Amino acid sequence: MDFNFTEEQGMVRDGLSRLVREQYGFEDRRKAIASSEGWRPEVWAQLAELGILGMPFSEADGGFGGGAVDAMIIMEEFGKGLVIEPFLPTVVCAGGFLKHGGTAAQKEEHIGAIVSGSAVFAFAYAEPKGRYDYADLETTAKKDGAGYVLNGHKAVVIGAPWASHLVVTARTGGERRDRSGVSVFVLAKDTPGVTTRDYVTVDGRRASEVYFENVSVGAEALIGAEGEGLALIELVTDEAIAALCAEACGAMKVAHAMTVEYSRQRKQFGVPIGSFQVLQHRMVDMYTAYEQAVSLTYLATLRLGSDERTRKLAVSAAKVGVGQSARLIGQEAVQIHGGNGVTDEYAIGHYFKRLTIFDSEFGNVDHHLKRHVALS
Amino acid sequence: MNLEFTPEEQAFREEVRTFIAENYPKHLADFGMREDMEREDFLAWHKILGQKGWSVPAWPVEYGGTGWTPTQRYIWSEENARVNALMPLPFGVSMVGPVIYTFGNEEQKARHLPGIRSGEVWWCQGYSEPGAGSDLASLKTTAVRDGDHYVINGQKTWTTLAQHADWGFFLCRTDPTAKAQEGISFILVDMKTPGVEVKPIKLLDGGYEVNETWLTDVRVPVENLVGQENKGWTYAKFLLAHERSGIAGVARSKRGVEKLREIATHETLDGAPLIKDFDFAKKVSQLEIDLAALEITELRTLAGEQAGKGPGPESSILKIKGTEIQQRLTELTLEAVGTYSAPYMGGVSNDNGSNEHPVGPDYAQHAAATYFNMRKTSIYGGSNEIQRNIITKMILGL
Ligand SMILES: Cc1cc2nc3c(=O)[nH]c(=O)nc-3n(C[C@H](O)[C@H](O)[C@H](O)COP(=O)(O)OP(=O)(O)OC[C@H]3O[C@@H](n4cnc5c(N)ncnc54)[C@H](O)[C@@H]3O)c2cc1C
Numbered sequence: 141m142d143f144n145f146t147e148e149q150g151m152v153r154d155g156l157s158r159l160v161r162e163q164y165g166f167e168d169r170r171k172a173i174a175s176s177e178g179w180r181p182e183v184w185a186q187l188a189e190l191g192i193l194g195m196p197f198s199e200a201d202g203g204f205g206g207g208a209v210d211a212m213i214i215m216e217e218f219g220k221g222l223v224i225e226p227f228l229p230t231v232v233c234a235g236g237f238l239k240h241g242g243t244a245a246q247k248e249e250h251i252g253a254i255v256s257g258s259a260v261f262a263f264a265y266a267e268p269k270g271r272y273d274y275a276d277l278e279t280t281a282k283k284d285g286a287g288y289v290l291n292g293h294k295a296v297v298i299g300a301p302w303a304s305h306l307v308v309t310a311r312t313g314g315e316r317r318d319r320s321g322v323s324v325f326v327l328a329k330d331t332p333g334v335t336t337r338d339y340v341t342v343d344g345r346r347a348s349e350v351y352f353e354n355v356s357v358g359a360e361a362l363i364g365a366e367g368e369g370l371a372l373i374e375l376v377t378d379e380a381i382a383a384l385c386a387e388a389c390g391a392m393k394v395a396h397a398m399t400v401e402y403s404r405q406r407k408q409f410g411v412p413i414g415s416f417q418v419l420q421h422r423m424v425d426m427y428t429a430y431e432q433a434v435s436l437t438y439l440a441t442l443r444l445g446s447d448e449r450t451r452k453l454a455v456s457a458a459k460v461g462v463g464q465s466a467r468l469i470g471q472e473a474v475q476i477h478g479g480n481g482v483t484d485e486y487a488i489g490h491y492f493k494r495l496t497i498f499d500s501e502f503g504n505v506d507h508h509l510k511r512h513v514a515l516s
Numbered sequence: 517m518n519l520e521f522t523p524e525e526q527a528f529r530e531e532v533r534t535f536i537a538e539n540y541p542k543h544l545a546d547f548g549m550r551e552d553m554e555r556e557d558f559l560a561w562h563k564i565l566g567q568k569g570w571s572v573p574a575w576p577v578e579y580g581g582t583g584w585t586p587t588q589r590y591i592w593s594e595e596n597a598r599v600n601a602l603m604p605l606p607f608g609v610s611m612v613g614p615v616i617y618t619f620g621n622e623e624q625k626a627r628h629l630p631g632i633r634s635g636e637v638w639w640c641q642g643y644s645e646p647g648a649g650s651d652l653a654s655l656k657t658t659a660v661r662d663g664d665h666y667v668i669n670g671q672k673t674w675t676t677l678a679q680h681a682d683w684g685f686f687l688c689r690t691d692p693t694a695k696a697q698e699g700i701s702f703i704l705v706d707m708k709t710p711g712v713e714v715k716p717i718k719l720l721d722g723g724y725e726v727n728e729t730w731l732t733d734v735r736v737p738v739e740n741l742v743g744q745e746n747k748g749w750t751y752a753k754f755l756l757a758h759e760r761s762g763i764a765g766v767a768r769s770k771r772g773v774e775k776l777r778e779i780a781t782h783e784t785l786d787g788a789p790l791i792k793d794f795d796f797a798k799k800v801s802q803l804e805i806d807l808a809a810l811e812i813t814e815l816r817t818l819a820g821e822q823a824g825k826g827p828g829p830e831s832s833i834l835k836i837k838g839t840e841i842q843q844r845l846t847e848l849t850l851e852a853v854g855t856y857s858a859p860y861m862g863g864v865s866n867d868n869g870s871n872e873h874p875v876g877p878d879y880a881q882h883a884a885a886t887y888f889n890m891r892k893t894s895i896y897g898g899s900n901e902i903q904r905n906i907i908t909k910m911i912l913g914l
Pocket residue numbers: none
């Protein structure tokens with residue numbers, strides 16, 4: 141048993157922590173969100189320079205030989221600063237598909253571009269009617285000679301407005317919701333027939349509705365075996381969930397600390413509101429919820445390499461526990477901030493918003509409780 | 517004991533339902549609180565009710581009230597909630613109006629009550645300050661007598677919808693040497709007086725409903741003082757008790773649960789309607805059970821009122837449970853819309869000027885914004901912690 145980070149991991153964490161502190165003040169973030177681009181490519185370039193974008197890839201693939209723990213460390217720091225840049229869709233999701241299912245040629249073509257920061261990916265998996273089921277797909281990919289023709293509509297694709305490339309899930313066979321017949325494709329966003337409607341999300345990111353209308357791709361667009369994509373999708377999204385949980389932990393840590401600090405400063409009835417026991421105990425409950433969330437995030441991260449059942453149990457446990465903690469901490473933080481908590485000006489509300497949307501990404505609390513029950 | 521309404525009350529319900537069906541403005545039907553609303557939209561129903569004589573049902577008949585029993589008033593609010601009607605804002609009708617007819621002089625009654633009844637005059641509440649929230653009595657805004665004027669200086673905050681207000685009622689310190697609760701006066705201020713400045717505060721749903729209100733050398737005639745100088749705290753407390761009644765929002769929440777069930781029949785899980793999912797349905801049922809309990813608790817309070825018992829500290833139970841239920845309702849609605857909770861389509865008052873059709877289903881459009889916005893309900897009107905403190909002292913005697 142060892143819950144320590146290696147010296148190298150400590151250095152990554154410190155470097156990133158400094159970058160977030162110096163480059164990612166709340167006002168900087170606000171400006172970036174309001175800008176027409178909606179993010180900061182220069183921060184992305186800095187992340188590439190620091191080696192962050194290459195961290196979870198093996199050295200053979202052109203990365204720095206890190207793994208899930210490194211992704212966890214990185215995402216936690218991002219969570220502390222509410223970083224909006226698309227590390228999760230690009231490095232964890234697209235990177236994950238390439239790592240676990242990509243051909244040598246696909247790795248060659250894309251991983252280097254991810255590591256250097258020149259390619260940005262979005263992961264188009266959700267559909268208007270699919271709810272959190274990756275197999276409930278109306279998007280189709282029909283065999284056409286050596287390649288495929290894609291048709292369909294993907295919902296709320298996070299980071300798509302910034303993306304150069306997309307990873308897309310589509311049905312190549314079978315009936316809607318069958319476990320077989322699901323395939324994964326990688327393609328450039330400017331492939332003819334791909335259109336998007338871009339918008340801002342409530343937590344300050346950008347997303348798109350992505351439409352595929354007779355989009356022709358070659359055989360080289362297919363990642364993994366045709367029709368057998370679901371297991372790969374589940375593996376990669378489990379990795380994404382572990383990383384997301386780490387991000388939520390970072391956000392919770394800051395939200396809790398801000399609340400404690402606010403309760404020290406804010407005076408009512410001649411005393412700091414932090415001296416009211418009813419608030420003290422609730423901040424203790426928030427703290428306990430945070431520590432439990434961290435534990436479940438460690439568990440999920442460390443079990444990503446286990447057999448499928450063990451992995452899924454741990455990941456679902458984390459998504460449930462972290463989801464519940466995120467809700468509690470977000471709501472209590474706002475409440476203890478009083479009126480200031482519901483303003484746009486105070487940072488705390490923005491942590492609350494991010495922690496709210498966290499629940500709807502890759503399956504909410506109910507969804508993962510069900511998955512846990514089914515596996516138990 | 518008996519839960520049924522009397523035949524007279526049933527008949528009253530029919531009358532009310534017909535009146536609403538025939539008179540509620542069509543363009544505001546099922547409006548909710550989410551779209552970008554104009555001043556005239558807020559006031560449209562109020563003005564119609566004013567003509568009918570139904571805009572201030574709870575007031576004494578001599579001032580234009582209806583003479584309805586508390587049960588009739590309950591039926592009235594239920595029928596309005598059924599169509600999601602935009603009710604008259606509380607600031608005139610339920611707050612300053614009762615203060616004026618109870619403590620004001622004849623000139624004040626003659627001058628201000630008609631405008632409140634008709635919906636002609638928009639009022640706002642200037643109580644809270646940046647440093648005086650839950651501890652309202654620590655307010656610092658001063659009113660200094662200068663001849664036949666008060667000169668007011670200070671900063672108020674959280675002034676709801678002051679951007680549209682014609683008049684405001686303000687708590688000001690008139691005796692800085694007195695103890696906190698003493699030396700406060702209740703003063704009416706014409707919002708167009710030089711020195712009054714209103715600055716909007718953006719809330720985290722993206723909308724603008726509250727403001728900072730700055731008062732710099734605002735000269736107000738002394739006849740705008742309500743009641744006695746330095747006795748404002750008494751009137752303020754009287755008003756807060758009025759503010760709390762009706763805060764449970766039962767009828768509105770019932771309508772919200774219906775909507776939630778509707779949404780959950782459109783949303784699908786494993787190909788079936790979400791509402792058929794046991795886990796989700798269970799949460800909706802739990803909410804309905806809590807709401808039923810709250811409804812009966814409110815009716816018991818009403819029955820007590822009808823028998824002549826004034827609203828006591830029990831109203832704190834209504835505030836706590838009512839707001840918790842409203843918050844859980846918006847939370848479940850957010851959960852129901854799933855993935856489409858994320859797109860941002862503007863707040864209570866849309867500030868992105870977008871006329872584009874929303875992405876995702878219409879009912880998902882404001883689910884997140886509403887959830888964010890409703891966090892306010894456990895904070896304003898005396899936070900739920902303060903309500904619990906009230907119950908601790910007044911009911912438990914601790
Ligand atoms: C089954 C059992 C076995 C035990 N075994 C032993 C033993 O072997 N040896 C031994 O010495 N003792 C033993 N105890 C005693 C035990 O340590 C005490 O019961 C405990 O410390 C609580 O004290 P109390 O019962 O007097 O409750 P009190 O101290 O009177 O507390 C009553 C309530 O008030 C709350 N409270 C008290 N102070 C505060 C505060 N400052 N803020 C907020 N809330 C507060 C408490 O949490 C509790 O809910 C045992 C008790 C039990 C029930």
